[in-house]
Amino acid sequence: MVPKLWNETIEEHRRAVxxxxxxxxxxxxxxxxxRGVTMSRIAEESGIGRxxxxxxxxxxxxxxxxxxxxxxxxHLAELSELRDRPGTPGxxxxxxxxxxxxxxxxxxxxxxxxxxxxxxxxxVTHAEQHLRHFVRELLTEGVQTGxxxxxxxxxxxxxxxxxxxAGAASLPSRAAVRxxxxxxxxxxxxxx
Amino acid sequence: MVPKLWNETIEEHRRAVxxxxxxxxxxxxxxxxxRGVTMSRIAEESGIGRxxxxxxxxxxxxxxxxxxxxxxxxHLAELSELRDRPGTPGxxxxxxxxxxxxxxxxxxxxxxxxxxxxxxxxxVTHAEQHLRHFVRELLTEGVQTGxxxxxxxxxxxxxxxxxxxAGAASLPSRAAVRxxxxxxxxxxxxxx
Numbered sequence: 001m002v003p004k005l006w007n008e009t010i011e012e013h014r015r016a017v018x019x020x021x022x023x024x025x026x027x028x029x030x031x032x033x034x035r036g037v038t039m040s041r042i043a044e045e046s047g048i049g050r051x052x053x054x055x056x057x058x059x060x061x062x063x064x065x066x067x068x069x070x071x072x073x074x075h076l077a078e079l080s081e082l083r084d085r086p087g088t089p090g091x092x093x094x095x096x097x098x099x100x101x102x103x104x105x106x107x108x109x110x111x112x113x114x115x116x117x118x119x120x121x122x123x124v125t126h127a128e129q130h131l132r133h134f135v136r137e138l139l140t141e142g143v144q145t146g147x148x149x150x151x152x153x154x155x156x157x158x159x160x161x162x163x164x165x166a167g168a169a170s171l172p173s174r175a176a177v178r179x180x181x182x183x184x185x186x187x188x189x190x191x192x
Numbered sequence: 193m194v195p196k197l198w199n200e201t202i203e204e205h206r207r208a209v210x211x212x213x214x215x216x217x218x219x220x221x222x223x224x225x226x227r228g229v230t231m232s233r234i235a236e237e238s239g240i241g242r243x244x245x246x247x248x249x250x251x252x253x254x255x256x257x258x259x260x261x262x263x264x265x266x267h268l269a270e271l272s273e274l275r276d277r278p279g280t281p282g283x284x285x286x287x288x289x290x291x292x293x294x295x296x297x298x299x300x301x302x303x304x305x306x307x308x309x310x311x312x313x314x315x316v317t318h319a320e321q322h323l324r325h326f327v328r329e330l331l332t333e334g335v336q337t338g339x340x341x342x343x344x345x346x347x348x349x350x351x352x353x354x355x356x357x358a359g360a361a362s363l364p365s366r367a368a369v370r371x372x373x374x375x376x377x378x379x380x381x382x383x384x
Contacts, residue, residue: 149378152371156363160375163359167351179344183352186341187379 018056020046022067025060075103076131083138090147093138093188097161098181100135101168105177132158139188149190157188210248212238214259217252267295268323275330282339285330285380289353290373292327293360297369324350331380341382349380 024046028037037060043050057063082095136158142148148157164184168177216238220229229252235242249255274287328350334340340349356376360369 149375152375156368156371157375159359159362160356160372164352164356164376164379166358167355170351171348176348179348180352183341183344183349183379184356185379186381186383187356187375187377189378191378 014056017048017052018066020048021053021056021063022070025063026067029064072128072131075100076134078103079131079134083134088147089138089141089145093142093148094181094185096135096138097165097184098178100162101165101177101181101184102174104166104168105171105174132162135161142188146190148188151191160184160187206248209240209244210258212240213245213248213255214262217255218259221256264320264323267292268326270295271323271326275326280339281330281333281337285334285340286373286377288327288330289357289376290370292354293357293369293373293376294366296358296360297363297366324354327353334380338382340380343383352376352379 021042025037025042028041028045039053039060040050042060042063043053046053057066079096079099082099083092085092085095087095136154139148139154139157139161143150143154148154152160161184164187165180168180171177171180213234217229217234220233220237231245231252232242234252234255235245238245249258271288271291274291275284277284277287279287328346331340331346331349331353335342335346340346344352353376356379357372360372363369363372
């Protein structure tokens with residue numbers, strides 16, 4: 001039997017290779033745009049043999065999807081942490097949406113080009129559905145406390161939020177992002 | 193000297209060829225997605241010789257850009273007509289945004305995939321800037337009549353509107369689109 005430590009080392013090694021490939025690919029896309037990235041360039045830049053690279057990922061697109069999923073998972077963890085802080089649903093919704101909008105702003109540039117491609121393609125990741133679900137749950141809580149309008153379903157309101165805040169990507173400052181969040185939140189409030 | 197009628201006939205013929213190429217390309221994209229479309233397929237399907245096609249357009253991307261620009265120009269004409277009807281700026285804004293959202297909804301599918309690619313690429317057309325400018329002007333009028341909030345610039349509010357209403361693309365019904373427009377408009381109103 002292979003000792004446990006040995007297994008853990010292999011597992012760790014695999015994770016490190018995967019990590020290196022994802023980081024290298026993201027960096028190449030950021031530098032050269034989507035078109036400049038090939039399996040050969042990724043192997044070269046990450047210092048992994050081409051044969052090894054193909055054992056991990058069949059093609060560039062699969063790497064990009066994995067990178068994108070990992071990005072979203074990281075952001076979800078960050079947003080979950082904000083959601084679980086003390087406060088009313090409305091306050092926590094505001095914190096989550098502001099953070100989400102700032103993340104969108106950071107995605108600007110070639111990495112944003114990558115995300116846009118992922119979003120516009122047929123490929124809709126589980127993680128994205130998770131994000132939508134996540135916002136919807138917060139909105140449902142907000143409806144219960146009367147902080148969020150109840151004449152439109154939380155599902156539709158979640159779609160509205162995520163689309164409106166996607167506009168943060170092209171905003172020049174954090175102040176502009178905060179104004180966008182304020183306008184978006186105003187749309188969510190119960191109407192007199 | 194070439195008679196005037198002859199020139200007009202040539203001009204008309206050119207317009208007809210251009211039109212046929214754009215329509216064929218849009219139809220091919222709608223059927224097969226972006227990847228299935230080549231210059232040879234476009235020539236074949238539109239019944240134009242390959243050599244002639246290349247006299248009009250150097251590549252598929254140029255055709256797609258031309259198609260997209262024509263789409264937007266058509267939509268702008270429709271929106272301008274709504275803007276110029278009688279009513280307060282707020283009422284006309286609502287009519288324009290609702291029409292815009294319904295247009296977004298119709299773009300669903302492969303043609304939407306095409307538009308999404310155009311939007312996410314480096315290529316931002318003059319027509320798109322025109323649309324943004326158009327909405328911004330209406331918002332500015334709305335600020336003057338007190339129907340639109342004045343604590344955020346019309347420029348930023350225009351970005352908010354267009355992004356929020358882009359969400360209409362995935363909505364299943366016209367009723368859902370109207371709810372989205374109502375929520376988006378609520379974000380634009382002066383805040384108490």
